[in-house]
Amino acid sequence: MILYNEYSNFLKEKYGEKVYKLPVNIPCTCPNRDGTIGFGGCTFCAEVGTGFEMLNNTMSVKEQLKQNMEYISKKYKAKKFIAYFQNYTNTYVKFDMFKQYIRDAIMDNIVEISISTRPDCIGDEYLEFLNEIKNQYNINFSIELGLQTVNYHTLTSINRGHTLAEFIDAVLRIKKYDFDICTHVILNLPGDNIVDTVEAAKILSVLKVDQVKIHSLYIMENTKMGILYKNKEITVIKEEEYVERVITFLEYLDKNIAVQRLAGRAPKENSLFVNWGMSWWKIKDDILEKMDEEGRYQGSKSLINYTIN
Numbered sequence: 432m433i434l435y436n437e438y439s440n441f442l443k444e445k446y447g448e449k450v451y452k453l454p455v456n457i458p459c460t461c462p463n464r465d466g467t468i469g470f471g472g473c474t475f476c477a478e479v480g481t482g483f484e485m486l487n488n489t490m491s492v493k494e495q496l497k498q499n500m501e502y503i504s505k506k507y508k509a510k511k512f513i514a515y516f517q518n519y520t521n522t523y524v525k526f527d528m529f530k531q532y533i534r535d536a537i538m539d540n541i542v543e544i545s546i547s548t549r550p551d552c553i554g555d556e557y558l559e560f561l562n563e564i565k566n567q568y569n570i571n572f573s574i575e576l577g578l579q580t581v582n583y584h585t586l587t588s589i590n591r592g593h594t595l596a597e598f599i600d601a602v603l604r605i606k607k608y609d610f611d612i613c614t615h616v617i618l619n620l621p622g623d624n625i626v627d628t629v630e631a632a633k634i635l636s637v638l639k640v641d642q643v644k645i646h647s648l649y650i651m652e653n654t655k656m657g658i659l660y661k662n663k664e665i666t667v668i669k670e671e672e673y674v675e676r677v678i679t680f681l682e683y684l685d686k687n688i689a690v691q692r693l694a695g696r697a698p699k700e701n702s703l704f705v706n707w708g709m710s711w712w713k714i715k716d717d718i719l720e721k722m723d724e725e726g727r728y729q730g731s732k733s734l735i736n737y738t739i740n
Contacts, residue, residue, distance in 0.1 A: 434722045435681050435729040438642060441689035446542055451507065452515045453499040453541075455492055456485040457532050461520045462552065463592035473579075474589045474655035475617075475648065477701070485518060492535035500540065513543040513573075522548040522557050530560055537568055545613070547575040550601035551593040562608050573611035575644070576601055581631045585622040590655070595634075602638050613642035613691060618676045620648055621656075621665040628676045632683035636733055642689040645680065647673060647714065649697035650704040657703050670707040674717050678727055686730025693718050 442450040463469035486495045496514055503509050514536040522529065536544050546561075553574070561572050578598045580586060586594055598614075605612055616631055635643060648667060650660045659665045668676075677693055684690075694714040697705040706714055722728060 432723075432726075432728055434719055434727075435693075436686060436689050438689045438691040441642070446511050448511060449507075449509065450511045450513060450542065451503050451509045452513045452545065453496050453503065454485045454515050454517045455495050455532075455536065456488040456490075456518050457492065457516060457521060457524065458488045459519045459521055459524045461549065462523060463590060464519075468551075468592040469590060471590060471655060473591055474659075475650065477651040477654055488518075492532050493538065496536060496538060496541070500538075510540060511542045512540055513545050514538075514541050515545045515547070517547050519547075520549045520552050521546050522554065523552045526554075526556060526560075529557060533561070533564060537564070537570060541570065543571040543573060545573045545575060547577070549593065550576050550578065550598040553601045553604060555604065558605065558608055558610075561610065565609070571611070572608075573613055573642070574605050575613040575615060577615045578631075579615060579617045579646075580620050580623055580627060581634055582620075582623050582627045585620050585627070588622055589620065599634075599638065602640060606639075611641040613644055614640050615644045615646060616680075617646045617648050618680060619668050619673050621659075621667070625676060625679060628680045629683050632680045633734055635688065636683070636685035639685070640688060642691055643684065644691040645677060645693050646695040647706055647711075648704075649695065649702060649706070651697070652701040652703060660703055667704055670709065670714065670717070673707075674714070674721055677718050678722055678725075681722075681729040682727055682732040683734075684729055685733050686728075688729075690729070 439449065461472055464472040486498065500512055503512070516532070524532070533544065564570065565572055576598060579589070579591065581595050583594055602612055614635055618628055650656050656665070681690070694706060694711045696711050699705070
């Protein structure tokens, strides 16, 4: 039995062989950091954002891709790659700069460009430009949208600066183009419960997103959430409950949606809580072992599987 639609298999089927992501770090920020809609960013987000494993953004896009490509090619004999604009909100830069960054990522063996951003930072002119590049260079694009949760109250408490409505609007506008959509969710945010987990899977399935990336919450020093955690104003659910939430999420998720990951990684330095002191692959093993033992699999409870007579 196939327990879930793994992203690596999705890429193999799409491109005919294993494909590797190459992270790209550009100088950018977020609208809830610079005062446009708020300050401080999401309460869980540290100053380095998600770019703790990335090259310095003082390097050009081409330099970063070339260096990472050489390393991955030698280590894994890889031939096809995805240029992944990962950190912060990559469409939250001036349009002319954005166009140059994207053009710089067009290189031999780059079969796809993936752009991580926020649902409230998707401009139509940016999408039109990406569509022009796709047609001109025959290169695929995927847009990664940080949703994190469908719970309005949790979105407010973590200072996301947008609601579910902006996410739905972004998906509908991106769907006008032939771009894949990947949605990021955190299944153990303080304030969320198993009901939110199920609702998130249902919404993503109905919207027909193409991929999902499941994160486990990590808490860093020098963040608002870090302060709350140290003051014992918030708690994190146990690993066993996280495992159950991931499995439940997968059960309600359309089986055609590819799953990029089941748990996240975080820097050890300055961390207050990361994966219950376990490695991410141990958590993945726990999830898969429980799914196998209990006969549970992705899409088994999805609304897509049912028809109304």
